[in-house]
Amino acid sequence: MKRIIGPANDPESAATTSEQDQQQLVVSESAEDSAVEETVSPVTNAASVLKAIKLDYNFTAxxxxxxxxxPYDAKDPTISATxxxxVSVLREIxxxxxxxxEQIHHFASAQVSKAVFENPAKLADFAAALSGGSSEELQDILSDLNVATRLEKALVVLKKELMNAQLQNKISKDVEAxxxxxxxxxxxxxxxxxxKRELGLESDGKDKLIEQFKVKAESLLMPAEVxxxxxxxxxxxxxxxxxxxEFNVTRNYLDWLTQIPWGKxxxxxxxxxxxxxxxDEDHYGLEDVKQRILExxxxxxxxxxxxxxxxxFVGPPGVGKTSIGKSIARSLRREFYxxxxGGLTDVAEIKGHRRTYVGAMPGKVVQALKRVQTENPLLLIDEIDKLGRGHQGDPASALLELLDPEQNNxxxxxxxxxxxxxxxxxFVCTANVxxxxxxxLLDRMEVIRLSGYLADEKRAIAQKYLAPQAKETAGLEGAAVMLQDDAVDALVRNYCxxxxxxxxxxxxEKIFRKAALKIVETGVAVEAPPQPTDAAACQGDGAAAPAPAPAPAPVAESAAGKGQAAVCAKPPSKMVIPDSYSLDITAGMLKDYVGPPIFESDRLYENTPAGVVMGLAWTSLGGSALYVESVVEATRASKDSDNDSHGGRLHTTGQLGDVMKESATLAYTYVRSLLNRDYPDNRFFHNNIIHxxxxxxxxxKDGPSAGVTMTTALLSLALxxxxxxxxxMTGELTLTGRVLKIGGLKEKTIAARRAGVKxxxxxxxxxxxxxxxxxxxKEGIEGHPIEWYNQIPALVGLAPTS
Ligand SMILES: Nc1ncnc2c1ncn2[C@@H]1O[C@H](COP(=O)(O)OP(=O)(O)OP(=O)(O)O)[C@@H](O)[C@H]1O
Structure with missing residues (x-):
């Protein structure tokens, strides 16, 4: 008997030792021990262990x-099928x-492979040995002396191994992926x-981009330089x-360069x-302005x-400067921009930023050309009088270059x-002053003044233009909702x-909006009958489809489910106002629609007291009638005033500017001299402090044009x-009583008319x-040109009484 040495339960060794004729390991511990040569199965195959032999060596034998x-039949179909x-599972693994x-490769020599793959028992042991089965499973296989069942058991563990390998493979692939x-x-x-580049099909979109730019440029008439x-x-x-x-910078530049309408x-x-x-279609009145435009x-x-x-166009706000600019564009069939x-301080807004800056853009003019896509639009420059003056250059000079016909080509x-x-x-500009x-800049412009509207003109504008527009905007077009004449009149007189x-x-607009609210709230308006095109326009909307409502289309449903708007060409359902309904908005109803009147009476004083005179002012908001009031603030004791020939004092309030304060002082001096001359006994200014x-x-307020008004107020007080x-009245006064020219006579006259001046x-x-x-x-107003102040007292009822 030979001795085989190896650890117990070693499945690998077991696979090679479980048969009698298996290869045996011959171990020679040392040269001296070679004399003892015994064979021991390395596997604990219980049946095979007879006894342990105690030797004088350091190991157990x-x-x-x-x-x-x-015994088995090698030709048994079950055995050969298993x-x-x-073998096929082994291949797969x-x-x-x-x-x-690698392990299989080890047994790949023809001799070994024949010995193993043609012997069912060895194949079972080989398969089991290669598999990663548990020691119990392997021991079970090893102990099984029936070859058919051993093969079966080996196949089971091998299959497990296969599944394991497949799973491992999948996990590894997933992770890798x-x-x-x-x-x-x-x-x-x-x-x-x-x-693609090699094939010349495309090169990262750049060629396509360049091609697009070239095509665009070809459609334009770029000057040679450009x-x-x-x-x-x-x-x-x-x-x-x-x-x-740099790519993006160049691309943006080319984009702008090809967006300018060269030659169009x-x-x-x-x-x-x-x-x-x-x-005429767009504006009421403004005859002189229209005439200038026609010329x-x-x-x-x-x-x-x-x-x-x-x-x-120069004039107060809301007189139609911007909208007349639009009309000119329409009548000349030019594009409008x-x-x-107003408040612009940065030259770059007009002339653009240099390309070196991040986010650089061209100026407003180039942007305008890009928008209108023609080289000959009408550009309206609004609020030119409010141009700022920044530390980043002077926008006025940039505008000058822009507007100057000599330079702007x-x-x-x-x-x-x-x-x-x-x-x-x-170019058309607008300004208030x-x-x-x-x-x-002003030098290069042709100024056309719009001086504000008279009450009659406002009424006509309201009836012919503003009310129809507002009615349409409020969704009341075609409805019998009317703004009566007395209401318009009251609006002009007491509100605006x-x-x-x-x-x-x-x-x-507010009135018509309120009327719309009233109509909808009271249920006067009814839903419009569905149009035949509605259902086709929006399939997902069950309400629009004729009854019975079909099931909502899946597109609309899913879109709604995701919180998105359903794709639908149909506008929301419209309400219609029945023909039988009518609403007349009269003056008496205005309180409900626009609140209480802002101006109760036409003027501050129905009967002006002594010391109060109406003057006429002209501001960027138009002309206005304002009063100059004067009263005696305090009276001095006659003893003091007798000793002080310069007694009396003037005290002014009302946010007057320097020029206006000087006018007040001048008026005071002038009236004192006038009294000295015409009323030598009158000691009014000697005795009183005037406010x-x-x-x-x-x-x-500021300006010299209230000179004559202040003088007249003080004269009226003194007398x-x-x-x-x-x-x-209006006019600047000199110290000698000369009356000097003023501005805005038209605006002032219009304001005087509004105040009921005759x-x-x-x-x-x-x-x-x-x-x-x-x-x-001028209708119904007497105009009196004044050269010297002396003419005034007689015209205002202050002529010396004989
Ligand atoms: N004569 C008019 N006929 C009809 N509508 C007018 C007339 N004048 C002004 N409007 C209307 O008044 C509104 C205000 O006019 P617009 O905006 O042109 O005023 P603006 O003079 O440019 O004012 P701002 O100086 O404040 O810019 C516009 O809706 C315009 O159509």
């Missing part, structure tokens, strides 16, 4: 007897598990790009990496008849162009850096007294005689202005 398999299954492959998906994608994309810059920039773009920041212009229309119709168009017709002139320069925007021809653009428009009509427009006030106290209460005193130097006033403005 066992005496074993090899066990034998039960064997083939084991080999493909998945590289370690497995997760980790490398992005990297993989990246590499694949790069490869794809490379392939085309050269374009070609240079396109060449630059072609050599830039899309990831580079709208066909102009100088048809005077049509222009008149358009102007302007007529010149355009003769010259073939209207450029070279800059119109500037408006931008406001090659306007250089900082961003574009190529000359842009603006000579075909028609001309005083604050920089001189050189300013020069323009913007406030009136707001009030009328002169100009309401409203919160409104700052203790009130002036006529239908008189108003007699106006104005400087003789303004006589030409007076004569130019439209007859409807």
């Amino acid at each position: 066992l005496e074993v007897e090899n066990v034998e398999d039960e 064997m083939s299954e084991i 080999t493909t998945m598990n590289p370690m497995f492959r 997760k980790i490398s998906k992005r990297q993989r994608d990246f590499y694949l994309m790069e490869q794809l790009k490379g392939i 085309k050269k810059v374009f070609d240079e920039e396109v060449g630059k773009l072609a050599h830039l990496e899309p990831a580079a920041s 212009h709208s066909v102009e229309d100088y048809d005077l008849k049509r222009a008149k119709v358009v102007l 302007f168009i007529a010149v355009g017709k003769l010259r073939g162009a209207v450029q070279g002139k800059i119109l500037c 408006r931008f406001s320069v 090659a306007f250089l925007d900082h961003y574009m850096d190529v000359p842009v021809d603006l000579s075909r653009v028609l 001309t005083d604050t428009i920089p001189g050189p 007294r300013e020069s323009g009509v913007r406030n009136l427009k707001k009030h009328i 002169l006030h100009v309401p409203e106290g919160a409104t700052p 203790n005689r009130p002036v006529r209460n239908d008189v108003a 007699r106006i005193l104005f400087p003789k130097a303004n006589l030409a202005d007076w004569e130019e006033l439209p007859s409807n403005v």
Whole structure:
């Protein structure tokens, strides 16, 4: 008997030792021990262990007897089928598990493989040995002497091994996929790009972009100079990496360069008849303004162009300056673009930023050209009188370059850096006053004044323009909801007294909105019957479909479920007001619609007391009638005043500016001298301290034109005689009593009319202005030109009594 040494339960050894004729390991511990040669099964195959032999060596030796398999039929179909299954499973595992492959490789020699793969018992042991079965399972297989069942058991553990390998494989693949998906994608994309580039199909979108720019440029008539810059920039773009920041800068620039409408212009229309119709359609009155515009168009017709002139509409807010600009564009069939320069302090807003800045953009003018897509639009520059003055250059100078016909055929925007021809653009500016428009700018403009509306004009504008517009905006078009004449009259008289009509427009809009609310709230309006096109337009809306309502379409349903708006071309259902319904809004109802009246009476004083006179002022908001009030503040003791020939004092309030304060002092001095001359006994100013006030106290006022009014107020106080209460006056006074020219006579006259004045005193130097006033403005008013103050007392009821 030979001795085999090995650890008990070693399945690997077991696979090689469980049969009698198996290869035996011959161990020779040392040269001296070689004499003892015994064979021991390394596996605890209980049946095979007979006894342990105690030797003088340092290990345990066992005496074993090899066990034998039960006899079997090698041709048994179950056995051969199980064997083939084991072999096929082994093959499968080999493909998945590289370690497995190595082990099999070990037995790959023809001799071994024949011994193993053709012997069912050995195959079972081999398969079990390769599998990762538990020691119990393996021991069970090893102990089984029935070859058929042993094969079966081996197949089971092998199958488990297969499943294990499959699972392992899947997990490993999943993890790998997760980790490398992005990297993989990246590499694949790069490869794809490379392939496309090689094939000349596409190059990362850049070629396409360049192509687009070129196509766009070809459709434009770029001047040679611009085309050269374009070609240079396109060449630059072609050599830039899309990831580079410079790429985006160049792309944006090219984008702007190809957005300017080089050589594109709208066909102009100088048809005077049509222009008149358009102007009348959009605006009531403003005859003189319309006349000027028609003259302007007529010149355009003769010259073939209207450029070279800059119109500037000057007037109080809400008189239609902006909207008349729009009408001019419509009558000339030009595109319209408006931008406001009010408060603008940065030159870059007009001339653009240099391209070196991050987020640089062209200025407003280039933006306008991009928007309108024609080279000859009408550009309306609003609020030019409120142009700021910043530390970042002077916007007025930039505007000068823009507006000057001599320079603007090659306007250089900082961003574009190529000359842009603006000579075909028609510039129209608006301003409230001309005083604050920089001189050189004003010099280039043709000023057209809009001086505010009379009450009659406001009424007509309200009825013909504002009310129909407001009615339509409120959704009451076609309904019998009418704003009665007395209501419009009350609105003009008691709510909206300013020069323009913007406030009136707001009030009328409010009235129609309230009427709409009333109609809907009281249930007068009924839902419109469904239109046949409605159901087709919005399938998902059951309400729109004719009854019975079909099931909502899945698209609409899912969109609604996700909180998104369903795609639907149909507007929300409309309400209609029955023809039988009518609503007349009268003056008496205004309180409910727009609140209590703001102005209860036409004027502050129905009968002006002594010391109070109505003056006329002109501000950026238009003309206004204001009172100058004077009272005796305190009377001095006659003893003191006798000793002090300069006694008395004047005290002024009402937020008066320096010039107006000087006017008050001058008026005071002048009246004192007048009294000295004409009423030598009158010691009024010697004895009294006078307080002169100009309401409203919160409104700052300045200017010299209240000189004659202040003088008259002080004279009336000194004589203790009130002036006529239908008189108003304006004029600057000199110390010697000369009356000097003032501005805004038209606005002042309109304001005087609003205040119910019947007699106006104005400087003789303004006589030409007076004569130019439209007859409807002067109607019912006596105008008295004044050269010297001496003329005034007789006209206001302060003539010396004989
Ligand atoms: N004569 C008019 N006929 C019809 N509507 C007018 C007339 N005048 C002004 N409006 C209307 O009044 C409104 C205000 O006019 P717009 O905005 O043009 O005033 P504006 O003079 O430009 O004021 P701002 O100086 O405040 O800019 C517009 O809706 C305009 O249509």
